[in-house]
Amino acid sequence: MHLDRNRYSVPTEYAHHIVSLRCYPTYISLVADGIEIARHPRSFDRYQTFYDWRHYIDLVERKPGALRNGAPFLTMPEPMLRLQRHLLKQTGGDRVMVQVLAATPVHGLEAVLVAVELALESGRPSGDHVLNILARLKSQSAHSGEVVRTAITLKVEPLADVYRYEQLRVTRNEEDGHVE
Known part of the structure; x- marks a missing residue:
């Protein structure tokens, strides 16, 4: 974008597109489709180029x-x-x-x-x-600030008891000790 013989960068996807230039005392704003796509400090010098590497x-x-x-x-x-x-x-x-x-x-x-x-x-x-x-x-x-809140409250806290899983095991034959 050119203004007062200075060049200002725009995002590459807007190169060779029509954009609106809005001049303010301390900065310029480049607008496309009603959305500001770039903003640069305004310079009153001439023949300078202003880049924004993110563009x-x-x-x-x-x-x-x-x-x-x-x-x-x-x-x-x-x-x-x-x-x-x-x-x-x-x-x-x-x-x-x-x-x-x-x-x-x-x-x-x-x-x-x-x-x-x-x-x-x-x-x-x-x-x-x-x-x-x-x-x-x-x-x-x-x-970091995540607190989980729920309407459900526990009456009894669960215990870490690995022996209760032994009750779930079913054996085919108690004598040979094989697990199904």
Whole structure:
């Protein structure tokens, strides 16, 4: 999107589509079909390009090599840049980094940044490590404030008694001790 000789990114699925531009004193808003699809700080300088790296996640999922030299990805938060530098030293690291980036729309940027920081602290970060941490964080938050309430109350708490299962066994012949 162009405004005052500046360029602003939009999500790749809206490239070459008609979008509405709404200008405000401190930011610009890009709207498609009545939904805000992008927001950038407004600049009154000229001939600048403003990227949001999250707009290009779909593109790098199809073409992971674009991650290595893509200008939009230079604007990622510092922990993500450190993880990228570490992963790109390995064979297939660009594909692994794309998996981490693809987790951002699903889990949210803050959760991904926490997972990346924890993986980096371990000393040997990997994409699987980051995704594993995300899954653990998600399961902890899902169970953390969960209190199960029911109208049914127990009069007698169940006892852990494994000997009661012996009563369920039926033998064919008591003498040979074989169980059916």
